[in-house]
Amino acid sequence: MTHTPSAALALRPAQVDGAFPLALPSLGNLDAYISAVNRMPMLSAEEEARLARTWREQGDKDAAGKLVLSHLRLVVSTARQYLGYGLPHADLIQEGNIGLMKAVKRFDPEHGVRLVSYALHWIKAEIHEYILRNWRLVKVATTKAQRKLFFNLRSMKTANAGMNEAQIDEMAQALSVKREDVIEMESRMGGADIALDPTVEDGEENYAPIAYLADTTQEPVAVLEARSHDRLQVEGLESALELLDPRSRAIVEQRWLQVADDGSGGKTLHELAAEYGVSAERIRQIEVAAMKKMRKALAEFA
Structure with missing residues (x-):
């Protein structure tokens, strides 16, 4: 929603009658608007009830309009309480x-x-929503609890300076929330908006967030390379293993593709030598020959 400084001045009647003998002049600034609405007469309880019933039962927009006009001063008074947010x-x-x-x-x-x-x-409620939408580019509060904490904390703080441990504990106790919640909200409120990609001036090197927040994992070339790597690991490795004789495949799998129960790596040359009844050197030779054949197969697969 886009607002202009004089946007609030648009809500004014061209002519009033009956219980509203005052006609608002053509308003050119906020002070004139506030002065005009403060001169609008208040409704008695009987008048208010009569207009409300007329609106609810007959849909009379004039009755609803008079109810609105008589309470514009309440809006002005309430809005003044939130001027400290810089809006x-x-x-x-x-x-x-x-x-x-x-x-x-x-x-x-x-x-x-x-x-x-x-x-x-x-x-x-509407003023709170507006403040939360416009006080920071990034929302400082999204849940109902966070919104309550935001406005309570804002009203209780006497300065923009950070809080010490005692003040944090005091506020957490007063607001019946965890001290961690107070610390997090204080951090959000104290943060400043930073341009993601500001204009570089005087030839200085740009260290804006755009330079280090880029997600390179979703870059098209990186995605294709990752997919190719995954395919090589799964399909290519299986194809290479199928080229080996049963003993060579078993030795490679036990050496490099299996994990022991204690989380350590595969079997050692001596363990395999004892299992197959040959020397450790022979196991090493079989492994070297198998790896050479697999590397060639993987290169062709890729």
Whole structure:
């Protein structure tokens, strides 16, 4: 979603009547918008309930619009609480207005709750979503628990400096979370966005993340080479072994393709010599001849 500094100013009526005798002027800046919505009259409990019933039962958009207009000042007040995140006040207001409209759409006056209390949850929820989407290029919180920790930690921190061990323990206890969770969120919040491939200036060598984060394993040539290597290991090796006589194949497999129970390598020349009733030198000669034949077969296979 793309926002402009004056985006929040778009939510204003051209003319109001009935319970809204005030017409908002043509607004050119945020201060004028805030001044105008703060002059909008508040609804009594009876007026609010009547308009809410009219909206729910008849789908009267004018009734819904009046409910929204009378609570725009609540959005402005709530959005002001989040200015410390470095995001435009107008954008925070716009997102809060979206939450307010969602609240009006779902508001049921029969539950005995005033709209101001019900809408506050929706307003904050939309502002929270906007902050998490725009505060960092990479999301700092994705789960519900992480989001709660993010805003609680942000509000409890008195400075941007890092926390010591005592402060970490104190916050973990206050928020009823693990100290490891506090440390991880603190690290995410303290991280800065880095351009993946920034512009190189003054002929300096580029050591941007793009230079060392590339996944070479998915490069087409590397993938083909890996597949060829795997095929050579499986199909090529089996084809080469099939060319050997039974004794030579058994000796090669026992020497190089089998693992002992203790995790060590294959059998030694002396172990095989005792098994076949020949000298260790003879086993070595058979192995050398077999390997020579296999290397030739593998070269032809490749």
